[in-house]
Amino acid sequence: MSKLNKIARKSTWVDMTAFVDVSFLILTFFMLATKFKPPEVVNIDNPKSVSSDKVEDKDVFKVSFDKNGRVFISFSADKDGREKAQLTAEVLGRQKGLGLTPAEISNFVKFSSGGIGVPVTQLKSFLALSDAEYKAFKQPGIPVSDTLNNQLNDYINALLTGTGGRKPANVMLNGDNGTTYPYFKNVLAAFKKNGIFSFKLITAMEGVPTGTPLYKRQKEQGGQAK
C-alpha cells in the first residue's frame, strides 16, 4: 500500500527552462527577420523569375495591376517619393482643371503610398475620403484598356512634367500572374509614351533550373570567386 502511494505522489513538474530558451530564441529570430509589409489596397500575386536583384524601396514609382486589370500607381513613403507624389497631384490637378485643394493634394500624397487607382475624373471626390473610407473604398483602377483614353499616361505625364523630366530612380511594375496580356501591353505603352524604357518587374524568387546555360555560368563564376 505504502509503496503504491509513493509512486502516485511523484511530482509532475517538468523542467521547462530549455524549452523556454529555445522558444525565445525562435521568437527573437522572427522578430528580427520580420519586415512588415507596407499596407496595400490590392492583393497581387507576382510571377516568379530567376532574378536575384533586391527590390529598392527608396524613390519608387510603382504601377500595379491586379488580376482583374485594375491599375494602380503608388509612390514610396520616403522623402523623394512624397515629393514626386506631391508634384504629380499638383500638375495633374492643373492640367485637368480639377481644382485640387492643398488638403486634397496632401491626401494624394498620403494615399499614394498604398495605391491610387481611380480615373482622373473621379480623383477629386476620391481625395476627399478619410483614411478609413480610403481603406474601405473599392477603387475601380486607372483606365488603360482604351488606347485613346489611357489615363495612366496622364498620371505619368503629370509626374514627369512636375519633376521636369527627372524620372524616379526606381520605376517598378507590379503585375499579377492572372492579368491578361493586353493590360500589360497598355501599361507598357504608357511607359514608352513618356520615355520610360527601363524599369523593373517585381517578381518572386525562383531557383535557376539545373543544367541550363545560366546555371552553368553561375556555377563557374561561383567557383572562380572562391
Added chain:
Amino acid sequence: MAEIAQDGGGGGHKKGPGVKKQARKEARVDMTPMVDLGFLLITFFIFTTTINSPKAFKLNVPDDSAKDEEQTQAKASGAFTVLLSKGNHVYYYEGQLQSDGSNFKSSNFKEIRNELLRKKASTAEKDLVVIIKPNEEANYKNVVDMLDEMQILEIKRYAVVDIAEGENALIRVTEGSSPTPAAGGK
C-alpha cells in the same frame, strides 16, 4: 573569494544549536504562462513574416517611335517565334511561318526550353533572335515566364511583339475553337 568564505564563516550562517533551519524556498517558477505568451508571439511573427522578399527583374523596352531603318531586322533563319495563349499553351515556329502552317508546332513551358536550347546551339549567336508574341488571352505570368526563360537560357536578343492575325487564327484552330475572326479581341 576568500573574503566571501570568511564572511560566510563569521556570519550567522553556521547553524548553532537552537537556530532553526530556515525553510528552503522552492526556487522554481511556474513558467507556463511565459511559454504560452512566447509561443503566441512566435506564431504571430511567423504569420506576418515575409521571408521571401520580392526580387526585381530588369526589363528594357525598345522605343517604338524609332525610324524603321533604325530598327533591328531579324534574320529569318535565326528567328524563333514563340506564341503564348491561354491555359499556358505555347506554340512556336522557326524562321518564317509557312503559308500552310506546316512549321507551326504546339508545345508547353517544359518542352519549349529544349527547343530553344536546340535552336540556340544550331544558330550563330548574332543571328539568333527570339520573338515572343502573346495573344490577348495569354496572361502576365506567361509573358514573364518567357522573359525569364531568356535569362535562364542566356538568349541576348529577344522581343515582345504583338501577335499577327493569321497566327492568332492558327492558335484558335489548334485550340479547337471555331476560328472566329478575332474582332472581339483587341
